[in-house]
Amino acid sequence: MQLSEMRKVLGEALAGQDGFVELRWAAKTSRGFLVEKGKVEQATVKRRAGVGVRVLEDGTWGFSSTGSRELVDLRAAIERARAAARASAARRRSKVPELGSARLARGDLENQDAARVAAIPIEEKLELARAAEAETRAASTSIRSAACGYNEIDEEKAIVTSDGADVSFRILRPEFRVQAVAEKAGRLAAANESVGVTGDWDCLFSGDRRGRMIQDAARYAVELLDAGSPQGGRSTVILAPSIVGLLVHEAIGHTVEADFVQSGSVARGRLRSRVGSDLVTLCDSGFSEHLAGAGGSLPVDDEGVLTEKTVIIRNGILESYLHNRESAAAFGVAPTGNARAWDFSDQPLIRMRNTFLEPGDQDLAEMIAGVEEGYLLDGPKNGQADATGEFMFAVQNAWRIRHGKLAELVRGVTISGVAFQVMQTVDAVSREFRWDLGSGYCGKGQPAKVDAGGPYVRCEVLLGGTQD
Amino acid sequence: MDQHRLFDLCDRVLQRAAALGADEAEIAALHAGGGEVSFEKNDLNVALTDEETSFGLRLYRGGRQGFATSNDPERLDELVADAFALAGASIADPLQGLPEPRALEPVADLHDPALAELEIGALTELAATLLEGVRSRDPRASIDSGSCSASSSLRVIANSKGLRAAESSTGIGCSLFGMAVTEGQVGSFVVEGRSARRLAGFREEIEACAARFADKAVALLDPGRGRSYRGRVLLAPEATASFLTGNLLAMLSPAAIRKGKSPVRGEEGEEIAARLVELIDRPREAGRPGASAFDREGMPKADLVLLREGRLVALPYDHYEARAVARPGGSTGHAGGGVGSTPLVAVGHASLKPGGSPLAEIMAEAEGAVVVSRFSGSTNAVTGEFSGVVKGGFLVDQGQLRPITEILIAGNLLELYRSVLALSIETERLHGRLDHPWVLLDGVSVTAG
Numbered sequence: 001m002q003l004s005e006m007r008k009v010l011g012e013a014l015a016g017q018d019g020f021v022e023l024r025w026a027a028k029t030s031r032g033f034l035v036e037k038g039k040v041e042q043a044t045v046k047r048r049a050g051v052g053v054r055v056l057e058d059g060t061w062g063f064s065s066t067g068s069r070e071l072v073d074l075r076a077a078i079e080r081a082r083a084a085a086r087a088s089a090a091r092r093r094s095k096v097p098e099l100g101s102a103r104l105a106r107g108d109l110e111n112q113d114a115a116r117v118a119a120i121p122i123e124e125k126l127e128l129a130r131a132a133e134a135e136t137r138a139a140s141t142s143i144r145s146a147a148c149g150y151n152e153i154d155e156e157k158a159i160v161t162s163d164g165a166d167v168s169f170r171i172l173r174p175e176f177r178v179q180a181v182a183e184k185a186g187r188l189a190a191a192n193e194s195v196g197v198t199g200d201w202d203c204l205f206s207g208d209r210r211g212r213m214i215q216d217a218a219r220y221a222v223e224l225l226d227a228g229s230p231q232g233g234r235s236t237v238i239l240a241p242s243i244v245g246l247l248v249h250e251a252i253g254h255t256v257e258a259d260f261v262q263s264g265s266v267a268r269g270r271l272r273s274r275v276g277s278d279l280v281t282l283c284d285s286g287f288s289e290h291l292a293g294a295g296g297s298l299p300v301d302d303e304g305v306l307t308e309k310t311v312i313i314r315n316g317i318l319e320s321y322l323h324n325r326e327s328a329a330a331f332g333v334a335p336t337g338n339a340r341a342w343d344f345s346d347q348p349l350i351r352m353r354n355t356f357l358e359p360g361d362q363d364l365a366e367m368i369a370g371v372e373e374g375y376l377l378d379g380p381k382n383g384q385a386d387a388t389g390e391f392m393f394a395v396q397n398a399w400r401i402r403h404g405k406l407a408e409l410v411r412g413v414t415i416s417g418v419a420f421q422v423m424q425t426v427d428a429v430s431r432e433f434r435w436d437l438g439s440g441y442c443g444k445g446q447p448a449k450v451d452a453g454g455p456y457v458r459c460e461v462l463l464g465g466t467q468d
Numbered sequence: 469m470d471q472h473r474l475f476d477l478c479d480r481v482l483q484r485a486a487a488l489g490a491d492e493a494e495i496a497a498l499h500a501g502g503g504e505v506s507f508e509k510n511d512l513n514v515a516l517t518d519e520e521t522s523f524g525l526r527l528y529r530g531g532r533q534g535f536a537t538s539n540d541p542e543r544l545d546e547l548v549a550d551a552f553a554l555a556g557a558s559i560a561d562p563l564q565g566l567p568e569p570r571a572l573e574p575v576a577d578l579h580d581p582a583l584a585e586l587e588i589g590a591l592t593e594l595a596a597t598l599l600e601g602v603r604s605r606d607p608r609a610s611i612d613s614g615s616c617s618a619s620s621s622l623r624v625i626a627n628s629k630g631l632r633a634a635e636s637s638t639g640i641g642c643s644l645f646g647m648a649v650t651e652g653q654v655g656s657f658v659v660e661g662r663s664a665r666r667l668a669g670f671r672e673e674i675e676a677c678a679a680r681f682a683d684k685a686v687a688l689l690d691p692g693r694g695r696s697y698r699g700r701v702l703l704a705p706e707a708t709a710s711f712l713t714g715n716l717l718a719m720l721s722p723a724a725i726r727k728g729k730s731p732v733r734g735e736e737g738e739e740i741a742a743r744l745v746e747l748i749d750r751p752r753e754a755g756r757p758g759a760s761a762f763d764r765e766g767m768p769k770a771d772l773v774l775l776r777e778g779r780l781v782a783l784p785y786d787h788y789e790a791r792a793v794a795r796p797g798g799s800t801g802h803a804g805g806g807v808g809s810t811p812l813v814a815v816g817h818a819s820l821k822p823g824g825s826p827l828a829e830i831m832a833e834a835e836g837a838v839v840v841s842r843f844s845g846s847t848n849a850v851t852g853e854f855s856g857v858v859k860g861g862f863l864v865d866q867g868q869l870r871p872i873t874e875i876l877i878a879g880n881l882l883e884l885y886r887s888v889l890a891l892s893i894e895t896e897r898l899h900g901r902l903d904h905p906w907v908l909l910d911g912v913s914v915t916a917g
Contacts, residue, residue: 063516084515232915264649392857394846414855464876
């Protein structure tokens with residue numbers, strides 16, 4: 001069934017319904033290939049499709065879902081959602097306010113990139129992973145094992161609501177990953193490189209990215225074999241765009257999601273107050289700002305609201321939270337297009353899209369020259385943040401900076417700090433900008449494909465390491 | 469959907485795969501339904517019900533594997549075509565293939581009819597009890613998110629070698645995620661949850677969960693500063709489970725060992741931990757959440773001792789990995805994963821055997837040490853190196869636990885196993901599944917902010 005036809009089916013299911021009803025068709029096809037040590041570890045196609053039904057009744061939400069696209073099943077799902085809402089309405093203390101007006105999307109949104117990538121034969125996608133894995137293994141005699149993976153998530157959505165959203169669109173997000181494991185005298189070291197975009201292969205592999213990822217993964221795995229551990233303690237650091245992206249996503253972005261604000265996050269009650277230095281301007285956008293291909297781009301959110309660029313912090317002052325329709329009504333502002341659901345069976349939650357720090361006007365070399373003792377940090381391995389704004393990120397590549405010059409690589413680096421305090425210590429921001437969350441996903445009960453990035457940023461953090 | 473209908477659909481898929489020319493095929497199917505009441509902002513958020521049938525097909529053509537999934541029983545021909553095309557494009561691997569059927573012994577108490585028939589209204593009542601329990605225990609405790617959910621499922625696996633396995637189960641669970649909030653202060657995140665196979669007795673579990681969540685959250689208010697040192701650290705049961713045990717299990721993966729990506733490669737039969745360490749997997753305990761009679765490939769599950777007196781005495785295997793090392797007896801029943809993924813070795817019910825030391829005695833030996841409730845960081849499964857932040861951290865100060873913040877720990881996990889000083893007699897059951905002890909370790913680098 002064509003997407004536009006699905007919109008019509010959803011519209012027919014809505015006919016005669018009272019109150020607010022939202023129907024969201026989502027069909028997801030994931031194709032994945034993983035090659036490791038010359039063997040195909042994964043060759044998969046996963047299809048999942050259905051309709052998520054959300055109703056607002058008696059001041060509370062009811063939700064149901066069905067894998068069927070038949071009219072009779074959709075109407076039955078609406079009734080189940082209504083019954084669920086009625087069953088919980090009496091127990092809900094704070095009623096959901098009436099949803100305000102929003103920039104609701106209408107029409108069929110074209111996406112030629114998605115069709116182009118989906119049409120590439122599976123043989124070619126598998127060969128991409130196979131050849132890259134072989135090249136990575138051959139890059140150095142110290143490489144003991146390599147793995148390369150290619151994934152793409154091809155999503156079609158149609159969203160129809162009783163108050164006017166009526167839209168369908170398609171998004172395709174390809175990803176590419178390389179891992180190299182090196183060994184020397186029984187000591188192992190691993191390095192990973194990954195990229196994920198919203199767009200086609202020209203975007204995924206722009207500027208010989210494929211070759212660069214292979215070379216970098218192999219080179220860093222080998223160099224990390226001889227790397228020592230850092231001494232733990234407070235330090236001046238220059239964060240690469242990959243770490244800046246993780247920092248602004250995990251440690252700030254989550255605290256300004258309006259549902260978390262209402263639960264009591266550290267950002268509650270701090271609108272219009274200073275949370276960073278003058279150099280800090282933080283945004284979240286449904287578009288790929290500054291550079292093409294940001295992995296979290298989407299034209300419409302899962303409530304049918306058109307996305308936008310939201311300025312969260314402007315020159316160090318907290319300016320806005322991130323909203324869905326419910327929280328926007330509660331705060332008396334317009335929704336920002338941040339309601340997202342992973343699958344048809346997931347309810348929309350407030351999630352980020354592409355979160356980034358605006359670039360500044362300095363050169364990286366100039367920033368390094370200004371550090372007497374410190375580190376340049378690049379390549380996040382993972383990260384989490386606490387309700388307090390305290391964050392933790394593991395870093396793959398950490399170079400010492402001594403007397404204004406880059407020095408040796410160290411391994412096993414973790415950084416921590418309290419986000420709003422660290423943002424106050426930012427004293428230099430580069431012109432260079434990158435989207436760089438790689439193939440990462442955000443988890444909040446359900447996954448979401450997001451991206452994040454920014455310029456190089458100089459600040460103060462706590463560095464984890466060894467103690468004598 | 470009943471078992472008969474689900475097997476019918478699976479047989480149709482196997483027949484279709486054979487007709488296309490597949491040498492072997494395996495279909496896993498899951499029919500699941502249930503309800504959930506979620507929380508947000510200290511209130512009920514959404515009540516939902518759902519029901520879905522999903523399929524995962526693995527097939528082989530000349531040693532080449534293809535895998536596809538679908539949640540549409542009306543489009544199973546497309547499922548077979550997807551997997552068949554993928555296998556055609558793939559590379560042959562002589563180790564690929566499916567296991568022969570083996571006798572299965574059912575596990576008792578996996579299905580509770582009362583839970584299978586639980587209405588969304590009754591689930592909402594339980595959810596409200598959880599919410600009210602937190603509010604009444606301590607108003608400073610704030611729920612950011614959470615849920616109360618119940619499910620009923622039927623799982624079947626069939627393969628072209630005649631294997632047919634089926635199991636019905638039910639589950640109920642609750643989870644809370646949040647922190648304490650006071651005027652001018654936000655505490656650290658805490659997580660608390662319970663799960664069970666039966667409805668009877670779960671209201672008491674909910675009340676205990678609410679109280680524990682609130683107490684844990686409030687205990688982290690007004691944290692002080694710690695100090696940097698290298699030495700002893702005490703792991704609470706939650707950290708023992710997720711950090712100490714969970715990360716070692718990743719290193720015991722036979723696939724990681726085969727690929728040269730595990731620090732325990734070549735260590736089978738060797739002493740890799742202090743002699744008081746025993747690690748056992750018990751996947752068949754009656755009535756336990758997650759317990760099951762068979763694994764993702766339909767092979768019988770059984771207890772497995774992984775570490776005895778610190779020695780690595782066994783590894784977990786699925787069919788592929790057992791073939792890779794020509795293991796007599798084949799798979800140990802450790803093929804993990806759901807319908808939506810290909811089988812991979814997984815150990816789901818392993819815990820460290822409790823030791824002989826009372827917690828009070830261990831606490832006395834841990835004077836001045838950091839207590840780790842949770843570890844939020846990175847552990848490199850290739851090297852064993854770890855580094856990260858202590859969550860829910862305390863300092864043992866004259867026998868009392870004082871909350872502390874901004875503490876990082878670093879070291880090597882295998883060195884930690886060799887430096888285990890004591891395991892407690894006392895244990896804590898986490899999520900209704902397994903009992904884990906407190907563990908006192910030495911040689912950890914602690915960095916304070």
